[in-house]
Amino acid sequence: MASILLTDDVPVVRMTVRRFLERGQHRVEECSSAAEAETLLAGRPFDLLVTDLWMPGRDGLTLIGWVKANRPGLPIIAITGGAPRAPQLFSMEEAARVGADRVLMKPVGMRELLAAVSALAPSAAKE
């Protein structure tokens, strides 16, 4: 069971991804912005971060950069459906460039999400 922080500005996506992670018997804490995510990450340890890329305010790319600087070693799964000015493939490449360990396209499938979690946080996922 891994402790996972989920960040996405869209409530329905948060609910969906959270449900998938809970089905994998992981503990999930969620927030809707990069600023909230940074506060939570500074407050207590997590095994994994799952974040959307394009959010109002500071975006997911900025959040990934913050994690790399302040929480090195924390695995990151980026999920993106692209944006009007940032097509999905471009978004995926950007996420990988700034340091996301896995980049998943929306809509996210439960199997691929849980497989990515198991691959990135194997010890926590088995507990």
Next chain:
Amino acid sequence: MACAMPPRAIRWLGPLCAVLAAVALAAVGTAAFGPVPGVAAIAAVGFAATWAASWAASWAASWGTGWAAARAEAAARPPAGPEAHGSQETMPAAAAAPPEDRRDGPAGRDGADPAEIQATLAEHLAVYDRLFERAATDTASVTVETEAAAYDIMTSLREVDGAMTELLSFLDLSGSNARVIEIVDQTDQQLTTNRQLIGDFLVRRDQDMAECRQRLDELDVATAQLTRATDGVQSIARQTNLLALNATIEAARAEAAGAGFAVVAREVKELSSASADTATRIARDLASLRESIRENFSTLVTDRVEDERGELMKIAAAIASLTENMERLVAHQRDTLVKVQEESTRIAQPIVRLIGSIQFQDVTRQRLQHLEGIFAAARTHLQALDLSNPLTKSWPDVKSFADIALSEGPSPPKRDVNAMNDIELF
């Protein structure tokens, strides 16, 4: 000339048509993406805009040819003065094209007034502005309504999925079987213990019976010995009676001297007779006692023990039957659990797929926002087209507008998302 309208202003009507066509295509694409309420309305708006643009373009073409004919007629006359020269400066390059390039049609020969056409165009473009405004508002409403609906659906789905997960966890095959086997084992041990207790009880009862018979035999022997003792007493009484008889004879022979001895002899005779009677009664009572004990043992002990044994055997048979029924019940319960688990798993699969599919709302939202951007760009462009001032030389850049409208929108959803939502039992 107040009605001089540069043909370049007409040319943007072509790209405008293309833009509107793109809007329509975007709307159709959004509609094709999924059953989103209100998207059909947006598609209808797009198609209506396209149709209106085609109509406007056709009108503009007729106006252009009419304007060219008017210019040819004016060119045949000498210049009237600086005012005419000024208007010539505003004449676009297309106006200088040779007559064969100006495709005269039926509309070109009717001599329509360019000022009137321009005013009409301005009026129609104002309608387009309101139409795009309405389309943008409706699109924003669709985004909000879709998000709210998706949230409600997702909330319900999450509750259903949570209950299903709990049920599946409860019905976990290995755990359920282990519990059932444990219950069966405990029950079987209890029933075996009960059968053992009954068997032990019966054995103890048999031992008690044998012991009781042995005591009875010992009692029989003792009473037989007592009976023989009474025989001895009777024999002694008979011999005493004979002695008393002899003593009586001897007392009679002694005459007066034996008178007292005769009294003693008579007393001894009476005593021996009484002893013989007592011994006889004792022997008779002992025989009666032996017979009574045998009869009572047979009725009170033997028969009752046999009845008790019969009842206990019935209890043992009932326990065996109970065990058998218990095993059948457990087997049936196990089959039921397996069936419920299979069905629950079968139901859980589409629920997970539904949860995954709800993400369409996010993709739809992005595509609708892209559409809203196009509407906003169209409105900005329309408002920049100041048709009320025919002398204007500043026209918005149609290329950048077309670039915005035709720019790449959000990527289409993955088609194989359902395949990635297959679940396994946890």
